[in-house]
Amino acid sequence: MASTEDKAASKENTSSWKDSIYNPRTGELLGRTASSWALILLFYLVFYCFLAGMFALTMWVMLLTLDDYVPRYKDRIPHPGLVIRPNTLDISFNKSDSTKYDQYVQQLGKFLNSYDDTVQEKNENCNPGEYNLQDGEMTKKVCRFKRSTLSRCSGLTDTNFGYHDGKPCILLKMNRIIGLKPSGDPYINCTVKKDNPVQMQYFPSEGRIDKMYFPYYGKKAHELYVQPLVAVKLLLTKEDYNKELSVECRVEGSNLRNNDERDKFLGRVTFRIKVVE
């Protein structure tokens, strides 16, 4: 008997539970009539369209005030970081095995493509030692930096960049900073932490970074801009092989920061190099 009672109760329960989803007597769905649902949907549709419209409008107004050619905010010009190519801080290879240094040689070659003399011939021959100021012009001219100025590190005469004879070339460049005008006469100075010094050669001579490559005016205005490069050739000898050498390079001779305690890459870079034979 108890079981029939239970059945009846459970039947009632199911029907009221079903009713709460859809009640055929009143035509309510989830407790609301169709017209009530329609009104709610309409309200949200209008509301979200309004929000989207507001967003689009403010975006549009803000974009109108931006200029593709001039960066909007230029309060304080940051100091540039120093980076090297090949793109690693751990250079290690066997000078007698080209498969061990090919990746470095290829990276350098690829990186220097945009510095090819034929490409750079199209750029301006600027006045050394002077900033190339062109604030007035819309499209800025680019100062020529020919690959051949890197001489023995250009990859033109020595296509292995010295890796095959254990005297590898490393390329250094400063990050692009819009509006940066380094004072003084910046140059790169590298040191190897070791008792007896390693001989080095710099290209251009003395590792000079000419002022004529500054300031940089930004990607759009200064589209074909190329950063000035400095190549350093480490003239390693037999006694330097099989050792991990730590090389530190810094930008010196200018107001550019190179000893920031918190940022190890500001105006300087430290990398390791190990050559075996």
Ligand SMILES: *[C@@H]1O[C@H](CO)[C@@H](O)[C@H](O)[C@H]1NC(C)=O
């Ligand atoms: C470097 O490569 C040469 C030629 O393949 C090989 O004879 C030599 O053992 C290698 N040196 C080292 C330290 O692996």
Ligand SMILES: *[C@@H]1O[C@H](CO)[C@@H](O)[C@H](O)[C@H]1NC(C)=O
């Ligand atoms: C390069 O740096 C080393 C170590 O800081 C210093 O002794 C040397 O005088 C510097 N050379 C030049 C040309 O600035």
